[in-house]
Every structure is written in structure tokens, then in C-alpha cells.
Amino acid sequence: MPFIIKRKKTRQIKIGTVRVGGTAPVVVQSMTNTFTQDIPKTVSQIHRLEKAGCEIVRVAVPDLEAAKAISSIKQRISIPIIADIHFDYRLAIASVKSDADGLRINPGNIGSEKKVKAIVDCAADFDIPIRIGVNSGSLEKDILKKYNGVTAEAMAESAMRHIDLLKSFDFQNLKISIKASDVHRTVAAYRLISSKTDLPLHVGVTEAGGLYSGIVKSSLGIGMLLAEGIGDTLRVSLTRDPVEEIRVGFEILKALEIRRYGPDIISCPTCGRCKIDLFDIAERVEKALLLKPLPIKIAIMGCVVNGPGEAREADIGIAGGDGTGILFKKGKVIKKVPEDKLVDVLLAEVDKLDELRD
Numbered sequence: 001m002p003f004i005i006k007r008k009k010t011r012q013i014k015i016g017t018v019r020v021g022g023t024a025p026v027v028v029q030s031m032t033n034t035f036t037q038d039i040p041k042t043v044s045q046i047h048r049l050e051k052a053g054c055e056i057v058r059v060a061v062p063d064l065e066a067a068k069a070i071s072s073i074k075q076r077i078s079i080p081i082i083a084d085i086h087f088d089y090r091l092a093i094a095s096v097k098s099d100a101d102g103l104r105i106n107p108g109n110i111g112s113e114k115k116v117k118a119i120v121d122c123a124a125d126f127d128i129p130i131r132i133g134v135n136s137g138s139l140e141k142d143i144l145k146k147y148n149g150v151t152a153e154a155m156a157e158s159a160m161r162h163i164d165l166l167k168s169f170d171f172q173n174l175k176i177s178i179k180a181s182d183v184h185r186t187v188a189a190y191r192l193i194s195s196k197t198d199l200p201l202h203v204g205v206t207e208a209g210g211l212y213s214g215i216v217k218s219s220l221g222i223g224m225l226l227a228e229g230i231g232d233t234l235r236v237s238l239t240r241d242p243v244e245e246i247r248v249g250f251e252i253l254k255a256l257e258i259r260r261y262g263p264d265i266i267s268c269p270t271c272g273r274c275k276i277d278l279f280d281i282a283e284r285v286e287k288a289l290l291l292k293p294l295p296i297k298i299a300i301m302g303c304v305v306n307g308p309g310e311a312r313e314a315d316i317g318i319a320g321g322d323g324t325g326i327l328f329k330k331g332k333v334i335k336k337v338p339e340d341k342l343v344d345v346l347l348a349e350v351d352k353l354d355e356l357r358d
Contacts, residue, residue, distance in 0.1 A: 005258065007229040010200040013129045013173055016080025016101035018055055020129075020175060020232050021200030025259055027233040028249040029056035029202075030242040031084065036066035036073070043076045045242070050079055051291050052246040053261050056233065058082040058104060067094035074099050082131070089115035093122045102175075104131040107162040108140050120169045129173040130166065134159045135206050136180035152188035155180065159193050174199050175233070179206035183221040194230045203231035214238040215248055223252055247290075260295035263350070266311060267300040274302030276320030276339050284343050294354050298346070299328075308333060316349050318342045 012022030020027055030049055034041045036059045046057050061067045061083045074081050082102040083095035089110050092103050103123060107116045123130050136150045139158050147154035159178045166174060176199050180186045186205050194201060205221040218236040225231050236245040236252070253259040267282045268274075282300045289298070299317030301310065311317050312331030319326050325342045327334045327349065337345045 003257075005227060005229055005256065008194060009198075010232055011172075011198050013175060013200060015056055015082065015129055015175075018080050024232070026226065026231060026253060027055045028053060028246055028253070028261075029058065029082075029233055029235050030054050030245045030249075031058040031060070031235065033242060036060055037063070037069045039069050039072050042069070042073055046073070046077045046079070046081075048243050049246060050077065052243045053250055053293065054079060054242075054246045056080050056082060056102075058084050058235075060084050061091050061095050062086075064091065064094055067091050067098055070095055070098040070100050074101075085110075085119075087111075089119050092119040096122045096126050096128060100128065102129045102131065104133050104177075106133050106135070106138055107165060108134075108158065109138055113165065116165065117169050120166055120171045123173070124171055127173070129175055130171070131175040131177060131202060132159060132162045132166070133202075134162065134176075134178045136185065150180070150185070152180075152185050152192055155185070155189040156192035156196065159189075160196055163197060163199065172199075175202055176200070177202040177204065179204055181205065181207040181217075183217055183224075186221045187224050190225050190230055191228070200232035201230060202233040202235070204235040204237055206237055210239045211244070214240070218248060219252055219255075222249075223256060226252070226256055226258060262291075262293055262295065263289050264295075264297045265289070265300065266297065266314065268302045268310070270302045274320060275322045276302070276325060276342075278302045278320060281318075281320075281343055285346060288343075288347055289350065292350070292354070294350065296350070296353060298350070300346075315353065316346065318346050 010021040013020050032042055032045050034045050036042055057079055080101035082104055083100040084104045085092040087109055110116050134155055139154055143154050143158050155178050178189045178193050203222050203225050205217045222234050234249055236248040238245050250261045254264050265286055270278050296315040299311030299314035301319040308328040308331050316329050323339050325337050325339055327337055327345055
């Protein structure tokens with residue numbers, strides 16, 4: 001019997017043309033690491049993110065030049081753009097007036113309530129949402145003192161304080177994130193905040209690290225929350241090319257059978273029966289299909305002994321022999337293929353499936 005995730009139904013908002021929360025799909029987003037004011041480089045990176053499947057992009061706004069660049073960037077991209085603001089409320093207002101689709105702020109580092117209200121009033125005038133982003137490293141002093149440090153309870157209280165503040169300004173077009181750099185506190189904090197509000201939640205583990213540690217932490221933290229039905233958007237934070245964040249994000253969703261985007265490639269770890277260069281074959285197939293949105297399952301197996309049987313649920317696959325291999329579909333052998341042609345034959349079959357879908 002399949003595992004069914006019962007997702008918590010949250011209030012729905014819109015970021016540009018993308019719906020978030022309610023019954024909308026879980027959205028995968030990322031953040032550029034270019035200087036936002038360098039418009040050509042920022043646009044180029046966002047185009048790469050779009051091709052990878054990114055649905056919302058966030059850009060840093062450290063100064064007025066970056067805020068003003070948003071207008072030019074938005075004209076050249078096709079996904080919503082969110083301005084990431086810290087400290088200076090005037091940059092948030094400038095970003096809104098430069099046509100940003102949303103704001104990400106931590107009200108705790110903006111300053112006085114008057115400054116926060118100025119941001120909220122501007123967002124309301126332009127009908128754009130605000131994400132309240134609470135991180136473990138930016139909690140208020142009184143809350144840190146109350147909980148004797150950074151705890152999940154402290155993070156949740158900080159988030160609720162900011163939510164109540166913005167609601168007091170009659171503003172509820174909100175999304176919430178509440179991240180720590182470790183899995184346990186992140187998951188515990190999201191569980192708490194999810195029990196206290198029906199606002200849509202953006203989930204992730206902040207400052208997760210490089211490729212391996214970042215993927216592991218993010219997969220565990222985000223995966224645990226999504227499996228419990230918590231989360232409306234996600235970002236995998238990696239100290240890498242942000243395109244990698246999108247790939248990992250969709251892999252998490254695919255693994256949990258929440259969303260399908262692009263091929264699901266399964267391959268065996270190899271053993272003494274493998275007589276082909278499976279590592280090279282798997283890498284070539286993965287690279288060739290990296291940006292292909294076709295939602296099919298592909299198997300790359302090391303031997304013909306167990307390959308088709310173990311991967312009988314795959315739409316299409318290859319399994320190696322001794323200098324040769326086989327092409328199979330749904331567990332049935334179709335034909336033998338020389339080893340040096342296996343990748344070409346497999347990719348040609350994938351193209352045929354893609355054409356049939358069109």
C-alpha cells in the first residue's frame with residue numbers, strides 16, 4: 001500500500017503568477033549568488049535556474065543600485081523575483097517600486113515598528129507578499145534570554161511576534177520561514193510554527209554547507225517536514241552553483257512522490273558481476289538529461305542477471321553484459337546493444353518517449 005502524505009492546508013498567496021499554499025504544488029526556489037546590480041550576470045544565472053526548473057528566484061538587495069536593478073532584471077526573466085532585504089527599510093520600498101514580486105525581511109533587524117510599517121504599507125499598496133524570515137542567528141535579545149539561547153521554541157516565538165506585528169498593521173499576505181543550520185532545531189521549529197498558524201511555510205535548512213553535507217542536511221530536514229505535510233515552498237541551501245539547489249529540491253520531491261519533474265534515474269551501485277563502465281555511463285546519461293522535464297523512470301543497471309527484474313517498474317533502461325548490454329522496457333528485454341552504443345540507444349528511446357508526450 002503506497003505511503004500517502006496528508007499535506008496541511010495553508011492559506012494561499014500569490015507571488016507574481018505562482019500560487020503558494022492551499023492546494024498549489026510545493027514550489028522549488030533558489031537564490032542568485034551574483035551581484036544583483038550586475039544585471040547581465042544576474043539575468044544569465046536566472047535563465048540557467050529557469051532551465052533547471054526554478055519557479056521563484058530571490059536576489060540580494062544590499063544597496064539602492066541593487067534595488068533599482070530589479071526592474072531591468074524582471075523584464076528579461078519569466079519567473080517571479082523576490083527582493084531579500086536586511087537592515088534598511090528604504091531598500092525594501094525601493095525594491096517594491098522597482099517591480100519586485102515579493103519581499104523577504106526579518107522584521108527584527110529592520111529597526112523600529114514605524115520602519116516595518118512603512119514596508120508593510122508599501123507592500124499592501126502594490127499587493128505583493130512578504131516572507132518573514134527568522135533564522136537562528138538573528139533572534140531578539142529578550143527571547144534569547146528567556147530561552148537561554150537559540151532553541152526551536154525561541155525561533156517559533158520570534159516568528160509569531162513578527163506575524164502578530166504585521167497583522168496589527170492589517171497585513172496578512174504573508175509567508176513564513178524559520179530556519180536553523182542543524183536538522184533537529186529546524187524540524188522542531190517548523191513543527192511548532194505549523195501548529196500555531198495557517199500561513200504558508202517556506203522550508204529549508206539555512207547555511208547547510210557544501211555539496212555533500214548540504215544535500216544530506218537539506219534532504220533530511222526538508223524531507224522530514226514534507227513527509228509530515230509541512231511546507232509550501234522549499235529551498236535547498238548549498239555553497240555551490242544554485243542550479244544544484246534546484247536539482248536537489250526536485251529530487252527530494254520525487255523521492256517522496258510529491259512532484260515529478262524530469263527523469264527519475266535509478267542505477268545500481270555495481271558489484272563483481274558488472275563488466276561495463278557503469279559509472280561513466282550513468283554520468284553521461286544524467287548529464288544529457290539534466291534539463292529534460294520528461295517525468296519518466298530510467299534504469300541504468302550493471303548486469304543482465306538482475307537488471308531488468310530489479311528495475312521492472314522503470315519505463316526504460318539498460319543493463320550491461322560483457323562488452324554488450326540490453327535495452328529493456330518495463331522489465332522486458334527489447335534488444336541487445338554493443339556497450340559503446342548503450343548510451344546513444346537509451347537517449348534515442350527517451351527522445352521517442354518525449355515526442356510521444358508532445
